Amino acid sequence: MLISFFCTKEFAYINLHAEQSFRSAEFLNLNDINREEYKNNKHNILKKSELGIYCNVLKVDVIKEIEDNIEYIAASSLQNKFPTIILDFNEITLIQPNMENKLQLIFxxxxxxxxxxxxxxxxxxxxxxxxxxxxxxxxxxxxxxxGESVYFLSYDKVSKTKLENFEAENCIISELFNKVFIDELKKCCDENTESLDSSPIYTSVYINIKKCIETISFFPYVVYKLAKLIISDKLFIDKIEKNEEIKLFCHTLNGSYIASLLSKLLYMDVTFFDHIGPRNKIIRSFFNRNIKSNTSYIVVVDVICLGSELRAVNTLIDFLGAKSIGAISIVNCKTVKNLKDKIKRYSIIELEKTYNPLEYYISTDLELERGKKYE
Structure with a gap:
């Protein structure tokens, strides 16, 4: 299965680093590593290991996977009418030796x-x-x-227009994922008339991330993009360079699935609590056994609406001597201009007043009088 393959009527796309990252996510053999060195220098050892998202060598398993899926790509081309497929080598610096003929066969x-x-x-x-x-x-x-090479391969004749307008096309490529993902996300939005469990509000639609996981074939690539957001953030970089302990925290089933993929890519441990929310009781002794003091946690959820459960989780983590440093979600709702919550949020889609492609609206029984707005 190609986890990064998606297409429109103009292009199909495969991210080779994402494909290799998931296939390189293997158990790190600590028997081959000085345990004291690993404890004191975990980040650099992971980078040298070339495992998970730290990989940079394209290997035969990914090349074979593409070959095995050529008929699927061809069928998708007939269905969606795309004339071109993009093979993105970003983050790949080497290719496994003696693969030239195999790659040529695929081309x-x-x-x-x-x-x-x-x-x-x-x-x-x-x-x-x-x-x-x-x-x-x-x-x-x-x-x-x-500064990097772009190759155009054609079965007939390379269009000069394609070369001359490549920069314009590349702008389209940069937006390709968002366009496709939003279209797929809309299919996973259900009409909603009930108030939320976590907060006494109504939302116009229910963003069904469980349906996304089940129906969007490139959902692991969505999580890969979240992982890239995390490792490129200065806060995360500073902490791992200081060799501070960072773990993922999740408290919902959707969040646990996302966290499991992130853990596989980032080599981070996961702490899972079953549903922290207004309908659940919290047992202090249970928390004391699982939350480690002097550890930083990144909370993983599917959708952040008002952030009520997120704030509850952050408070509990901080109370037990640990620190919540960030929150990861597929969708984040920016409900106010200046959020007082200082926890960094990482998301694929951020909904706000000026950008709301899902038509996701929040209301209560005490709605504003028509025509009046907060300034």
Whole structure:
């Protein structure tokens, strides 16, 4: 299964680093590592291990997976009418040796099915390998974009328009994921007439993340993008460079699924509590056994609406001597301009007054009088 494959009528897309990250997420063999060194320098050891999201070598398992899915890609092309597939090599710095012929075979099989190929974000180290892989493909051209090579492979003739307008096309590529994900997310929104359990409010729709998990084939890629947000944040970087202990915390079933994927990519432990909310009792002794003092926690949820449960979790974590440093969600609702909550939020979609593609509205029985607004 290709976890990052999605398409529109213009393009299909595969992120090779995301594919390799999930396949490189294996157990770290501590028997091969000095345990004291691992304890004192965990982050650098993980980076050197090239496991999970820290990988940078494209290996045969991903190349074989693409080959096994060529018929699926071709069927998707017939259904969605996309003429071009983008193979994104971002974060890949090396390719496993002796894979040139295998990669060339994949290129040819895709071209035989009348699908053009764009190889994107190929750094200078990959150029020699890719140049060897595209030998014999007659209709090809290359260009540079932001210091990296872009290859255009065609079954017929490379369009000059495509080369001349690549920068404009790349702008479309940067928005490609959001467009597709929003469309899929809308299909997972159910009409809602009941008030929420966590807060006494109504929402116009219920964002059913469980349905997203079940029906969106590239949902693991959504979580991969969350992982990338975390490891690029200065707060996270500072803490791991100081070798501080960071764990993921979840308290819902959807959150636990997302946390399990993040844990696999980031090599972070997970603490799970079953439903912290207004309908549940909290047993202090249970918390004392599981929340570790002097540890930083990132809370993982599916959707943040008003943030009521999130604030309850943060308070409990802080009370027990640990620290809540962030919250991860698929959707975050920005309900006010200046949020007093200082906890950093990471999300794929942030809904606000000026951007609300899901038409997600919050109300109570005490609605504002028509025509009046808060300034």
């Amino acid at each position: 040819n099989k895709i071209l035989e099915r009348k699908i053009e190929i764009i190889i994107l974000n190929a750094n200078k180290k990959l150029n020699t390998f890719i140049n060897e892989s595209i030998k014999g493909i007659q209709s090809l051209d290359t260009t540079d974009y932001k």
